[in-house]
Amino acid sequence: MIRHTDLGSTRFARSRQLSALIRQGKVTLGGNAQLKIYGQLSCPSGKRMKPANRIFFLDATEAQQLGFRPCGHCMREEYGRWKENGGETG
Template sequence: MPDLPRTYLLLDATGNAYRSGTPGRWGGHRRSRIYGRLDCRSAVRAIAAGHYVKFRVFFANEATAVAAGYRPCAICCPDRYLTWKERSR
């Protein structure tokens, strides 16, 4: 039986899921609508504790996460978070 190509479930700019042959480069949390780096220490800690995974989403790039209405993580993207916070006022 031949190996099927691996696909990844990502969100597009409208927040709709689609399959991609390329893994997401940014992760997010659907409930809190926060995005960040895949190695974010806060997300990694939550995943290790058995949380977060159920609401985990992935984006091809940062622009898509922003377009989908997600904000930057204050832990792994502090500069982006501060810019977002200033613009949100």
């Protein structure tokens, strides 16, 4: 898990660092640390959150191991499976 605010001291520095991590394949999903939700980097819901709450994951397994659930907007199928399992990940 990588916190958005740990990527640099300015918005520009964080943006450059995040782009590099995405290109390297070290970040594939984003999440909200406060709500414990993860989803696609392109999700409109995720783009609206405060940078202080924004975190990034290598993959869904990492997010689930940390207790995060899939986003109901951009990951509908995964969210449906999560709900069917009574809120259990995996």
